[in-house]
Amino acid sequence: MAYRPEEENDQIITEINMTPFVDVVLVVLIIFIVTATYIVAQSIPVDLPEAATGEDVVTTLAVSVLPDGQLFLDGEAASEAVLTQRITQAQSQNAEASDVRVVIAADKSVSHGRVVHIIDLVRQLGVSRFAINIQSSATPSP
Numbered sequence: 001m002a003y004r005p006e007e008e009n010d011q012i013i014t015e016i017n018m019t020p021f022v023d024v025v026l027v028v029l030i031i032f033i034v035t036a037t038y039i040v041a042q043s044i045p046v047d048l049p050e051a052a053t054g055e056d057v058v059t060t061l062a063v064s065v066l067p068d069g070q071l072f073l074d075g076e077a078a079s080e081a082v083l084t085q086r087i088t089q090a091q092s093q094n095a096e097a098s099d100v101r102v103v104i105a106a107d108k109s110v111s112h113g114r115v116v117h118i119i120d121l122v123r124q125l126g127v128s129r130f131a132i133n134i135q136s137s138a139t140p141s142p
Contacts, residue, residue: 059090065106069114087125105133
């Protein structure tokens with residue numbers, strides 16, 4: 001009978017040691033985090049020159065209608081008078097009135113008439129490009 005030490009183990013290794021893998025992944029993650037902060041921090045505020053051939057930025061106003069009918073304009077509570085004022089102000093800042101766009105996000109429980117009233121108000125102010133924000137469903141309804 002051959003002598004075998006107690007500590008000798010002839011079994012096949014069936015497990016993978018995940019510790020080195022986790023170490024490498026964490027180091028790569030830290031490198032990404034550090035480099036991402038340098039990429040964002042590279043923007044230096046400068047006074048940009050004007051050009052006659054430059055294009056104006058399109059102004060988009062976000063109008064939200066809560067279930068009780070209350071209006072919000074770009075995240076702040078607003079009345080119809082404030083909405084009218086902001087649209088008029090945006091149109092005066094842009095060379096063309098068609099550069100102003102409005103996105104309307106109304107709660108599904110808001111009455112149809114209230115949404116139509118907002119659309120009518122926006123169109124009366126000369127905004128021809130507007131959209132109604134929706135949440136797409138997974139299955140189309142018939």
